[in-house]
Amino acid sequence: MSPQTRAPARLTPIEMVRPTGALRASLRAGTLSAIAAALGGLFLLGISGWFLTGAAVAGAAGFAAVQAFNYLIPSAAIRLLAITRTVARYGERLLSHKAALTAMADVRSRLFARLAMQDTRSAPNLSAGEASARLIGDIDALEDLVVRQPTRPGSLAAALAGVALAALSGWLCALVLALLLAVFPFALGALSRRWTRTPAHEAAEALGDLRSRYVDMAQARAEIAAYGLVPRVLDELALPVARLDAARARLFRAEGAIAAFQLVYGALAAIVVLATASRGPALAALAILAASAAVEGLAALARTAFRQASVDESLRRLEDLLALDAPAPAAPIDVNLSASTLHLGAQAFGPGARIALTGPSGSGKTIVLEALAGLRSSAAPIRIGERALAQCCEAELSALFALSAQDAPLLAGSIADNLRLAHTGLDETAMRTALHVACLDERIARLPHGLDTRLGEDGAPLSGGERKRLSLARALLAGRPWLLLDEPTEGLDAATEARLVERLGDWLERTGSGLVLVSHRPHPLTLVHARVAIDTLVTL
Structure with missing residues (x-):
C-alpha cells in the first residue's frame, strides 16, 4: 500500500486558537468580567466627577444647599463601583489568561502532532532550534488572540456607556463623542500598522534566529567549551542579539508614540465634550470624565493593534507547520x-x-x-x-x-x-x-x-x-x-x-x-x- 497524496489541510489562525468546552466557558466568563470592569471603571469615574462637582457647587451656594445635597448614596455607589471594577478586572485577567495558556498548550500539541506524524522523508527540514523557536516563541505571540478577546466587548461596552452618560449633558455632546470614538479605532489601527509592521517583522526574525542558534549551539556546548570556542560563539550570537535589541527599541518607541496619541485623543475628546455640554457644571464634569474613560476603555484595542504586527509575523513563520497534513488514522500495515x-x-x-x-x-x-x-x-x-x-x-x-x-x-x-x-x-x-x-x-x-x-x-x-x-x-x-x-x-x-x-x-x-x-x-x-x-x- 503506497502513501496517499492529499491536499494539505490548512488551519486558519482562528481555528488554531479556537477553544472548546471548558475554554469557551472561561472565555464567556472572562468576557462578562471584562464588560463589568469596563462599565464599573467608566461609571466610577463619571459619578465621581459629578459628585465632586455637585458638592463644590452646593458648597458655593451656601449652607442650605450643602444640607440639601445627598452625599450618602453617591458615596456608597462610588465604593461599590470601585470594588466591582477591581474584582471584575482580576476575574477577567485570571479567566482570559487561563483560557490563553490552555489554548496555547492545545495549539502546541496539535502542531507537534502534525509535525511528528509526518513522513520524515518528505517533512519540512527543521533543525531542533528552528522547531523549538516556532513551537515556543511564535506560538507565544499568538496568546494575544485569546487574551485580548474578552477585552474587546468590554471596550465596546465602555464606549456605548460613555456616549450614554455624555447624553445627560446634551444630545450634541453625545453625538460628537460618538463620532470621536468611532474614528479612534481606525486611526489607531492605521498608525499602529505604520509604526510597528517593519520592526515587528525584524524582531520576529531576529528572535527566531537567536532561539534557533542558541538551541543548536547548546546541544554542542561540551565541544564548544572543549575547543575554546565560547568567544566565537558569543560573537556569532551578538548579531541576532543586536538586531533583536534594535527592533525591540523601535517597537517600544512605537508603543510610546501610540500611548501619546491615545492621551492626546482623550484630551481632545474631553475638550470637545466640555465645549458642547449644555446642562450644568456637574453633568458637564460627568460627561468629560465619561469621555476620558471611554477613550481609555478602548486601550484594549490599542494593545491589540500594537501587537497585531507581531502576531502576523508569528503566523507567517508558522505557515510551514500550518500547511502540514493533519494526523490521519493509522493505515493498516501490510x-x-x-x-x-x-x-x-x-x-x-x-x-x-x-x-x-x-x-x-x-x-x-x-x-x-x-x-x-x-x-x-x-x-x-x-x-x-x-x-x-x-x-x-x-x-x-x-x-x-x-x-x-x-x-x-x-x-x-x-x-x-x-x-x-x-x-x-x-x-x-x-x-x-x-x-x-x-x-x-x-x-x-x-x-x-x-x-x-x-x-x-x-x-x-x-x-x-x-x-x-x-x-x-x-x-x-x-x-x-x-x-x-x-x-x-x-x-x-x-x-x-x-x-x-x-x-x-x-x-x-x-x-x-x-x-x-x-x-x-x-x-x-x-x-x-x-x-x-x-x-x-x-x-x-
Missing part, C-alpha cells in the same frame, strides 16, 4: 512485508539474512540504512517483496526495521525511559537482557540509580561508546524482523568488541532476525553471510 524478500540492487535476501554494506567512507552506506528505516528518501534500487522502498509508508518501514544509528540519539530522561522508546510494556528483565547483549549491563548496575539514572541531553554520564550500546539495546528491544546497525563497535576496545559481537551473534541466532550492517572494523563483519558493495546501488 503484515506480509515481514516475510518478504529484501532486494538490494540485483541481490535478494530472505528473512533472517545477514548483510554488510561495504564501501569507502562517504559513499552512502548510512543513507541506505536511514532510507530502510524510513528516515529519508532515496532513489536507490531497493525493494521489499514486489514493492519499491518509496512505496512503503513510514509506519511499515518502522515495523520492519530497527535502527541503531551511528550518532546514537538519546532523550533527556532516565536510561529506562530511553529503552522504553522501543515499545510500551517493557519490564526490567527484558531491559537487562538487552543491556547484557550490548555489554552494558554491568556498567548500568554500577550506577547509583541503575536503570533510573537520568541522562542529560548529551547522554551524560554515559560515554560515546556507552551511548551507542544503549542505542543498540533499544533496537534489540524493538523486536523488529530486521536490525540495522551503523558502526556498532566504533570506539570500543578489542575485548569489549569481541564480547559484543559474540553476544549479538547469539541473539541473532536465537531470534532469527535479519541484519544489515555498516562497519569499517573487521570483527563485526564476521556476523554477516553476504556483502553488498555500495557502488552497485548506483542511484543514491
